[in-house]
Amino acid sequence: MTMAQTTRMANVDSALVHLRVNCKQLLEFPAGEALSCDVVSVGGQLWRIDLSPRGIRPNHRHVSIFLRHLTAIFEPFFLGKDGRPSPKITKCSHANEYDACSSIRSCADGNVTFVCAIVVVNQLHPAPVPPPNLGGQLGRLLEDDGTTDVSFVIGGETFHAHRAIPMARSPVFRVQLFGSMFPTLAPMVLHDISPATFRVMLRWMYTDAWPAGDDGSSPVDMFRDLLAASDRYALHRLKLMCARKLCHNVVPTGRWRGGGSATTTTTHTTTVEDLDSALVHLRVDYKHFMRLPPGVALCSDVVSVGGQQWMLELYPRGKRAHHTYTSIFLRHLTRSSSPRSTVKAIFEPFFLGRDGRPSPKITNWSHVNEYDESSVTRRNYVFCADENGYPHFFKRHPLAGTYVIDGNITFLCSVVVVNELGPDPVPTSNLGEHLGRLLEDGSSTGDGMMMWTDVSFFVNGETFRAHRAVLAARSPVFKALLFGSMMEATMTSSAPIALHEIMPATFDAMLRFMYTDAWPEDDEPVGDSSSIEMFQDLLAAADRYALDRLKLMCARKLWDVVSVHTVVSILVCAETYDCPELSKKCLDFCARNENFKQVASVDGYALSVLKFPSITGELIEVGASS
Template structure:
């Protein structure tokens, strides 16, 4: 019996050049045979390596791991594909992969058949190998988030609505109260909103509230594919707004910090730093500081408008940048 799963990882190849050596880009999680896994690409100076990470707690899972590049015509590469049968997890590790997988030179050459619209696509696949009935009973991954997402979309049984800058959003008090102590106090406590069927929210944009609401039902943020029709600056604004953590959602706060970190470049690192300082997010701030003081990034970042705003609003952050630059000399 074979049970398989595949996931696509599309990389902005030009953007990988600004990543630090060994930086890792993760794919979405995917399921094969009831086991949850994910793929990653780690960039180095002249090569790219691929890794399969098993997020499941299952032991002694025998599986075929496959990784390959997609050609510009949408067909799998015949020259850049690797596969291996392994027992997971490998002894002493929680991940396994191929290093090196492909040389940068092969992707950047004029004859490259892999870069399409500035992106390179990796495919990761897992086939769980079973024999007879000697393996564990396969239990599907939880689809609770999908069901709650459908409930949100249909508005079936909704008992409260929100007016956000003139746009209306329907929801369920019990779901919101279970997820957020702020909503619990507001919708089930002694506050006036507890008796209202329609609540007006201020200081939040409709686009931000829409992402917030879906996270509260599904525990997920929009994927990169879902954000393709949204400009990078608009997506960043949503994640920056959510970083404010108005509704005390710690997991959402850190997920947004990670989304902003994935989008950091020399051109916007000063803005990301300002956002991290404004909303007291040390996880994002420290990563941005390390990125900022890399010489090639520093030369670009100090000429941006966001850097001048940073100097005016947060002089202490400028002091931290100077200290880190001096310590590197």
């Protein structure tokens, strides 16, 4: 008797097969012959387990078990009286053989039971859905001057753009472009902003990606100007991004105590979530190092870590007279306006040998110090509220010949700042959200709202208003329709563009996807007949308007709801609109022995086969094989 329990997870199908065999029959079975279980369907393939009680050869002393058919992961177990796999019988989990022993004779209810796990890795899987690319497509649209409808003049330079994008991103541009100034077609002149800053800000409004400053100006100047512009035009996210960049690039005016030409500082900074870290290489002239008196420091350049300024102070003869140790400290230079502010820094210095590695013989200290401005103590030899470090870093002695390279010695210092009071967090990208609100505003019935749109569509009795720039960026079909040979006709006519072979609900979902790049909301659960029909209609529309990502998303949704009652309609949809992975999935489903007969008996099967002869041959072949 055979019982099978099948499970499917991601790209893996599995089955637990219980093979129950009469004990007396098992012992009397001749060598070389097999008991076979019922055929089991796993992963769209047919399998059979063969059990040879006396092995496959004469005088064989083992019970053998085999999986017949295609490659799979096969794991058999022999069950004891307690219903659990017997470790005494099963020698290895991957083997195909079991030791024959007297335990088989003392079986329960005259039967012995084998449990076999079959796992089939499905090489067939749906086509991957690419990541959202709304910003990338809008960025390419910005480079196409043939589709622009507004221009800006800044410092003698002219920039072309699309009204819908700045208006969606900035309430200031919304007033300027679609308020009382809307009827004018003359270029808009902007003051108090440089061409380089406007160029970066405009690209950010289209792409929502961090701009790259390639105009040769210093990063700090660029970020500062961009922050001022984003504040002026109410670009909140860009403003926070600039503030965070400036927080990590602040350099104080004036010069702190420095080592002059005696020191060279190289810094590599890293930011991970709430931690900012820097590796500082401090290279020191050895002769200068040896000549300095007690209490005099060699200082690094100012280092910015975690939005704070720090400086390394190295005392070759310590901070006090008769000091026999070299001391090293991390000095905090930033002053907070809040007396209760907390800045925590982990400071760990090392002395590098000639091989470029930290020297364990020189560095006696390797534990971590923590600086907390809110509760400064003298613990860890902290001398004042500005310092954190090691007064006994290493005992002073000649270093020449062992650690000096080209007349210099090198210190490597790790500085980690915990950003408990760091800059305001930057919100996630909201480009799709902004465009979604633009679509909702343009769909409103008020006359003031209608003027924010520049194109409308008539779909089966319903009118939809939209923006040419967004549709052209997302779909090459709409770009050809709105900016191709028909551009003049569609621009001069106030009549809506009539679209056929698409339903209003489908067009509404497709339109929202083009604006937001997000999956359209549906109130009905996936698997409901109406939702499956919606996905099929949306897939057809995505294919018609070359929305490749939406098409793959619909195909993935349909992939997950293939069943006896839906497989034929999904197969027809996949074959019609060129979804080969989805078609293969449907045919593999029909190939399963227990499925095809049920599929063939479903209402509408015969009509579908006659209506779509392209799938007839494949289904007939599947039916013959099953």
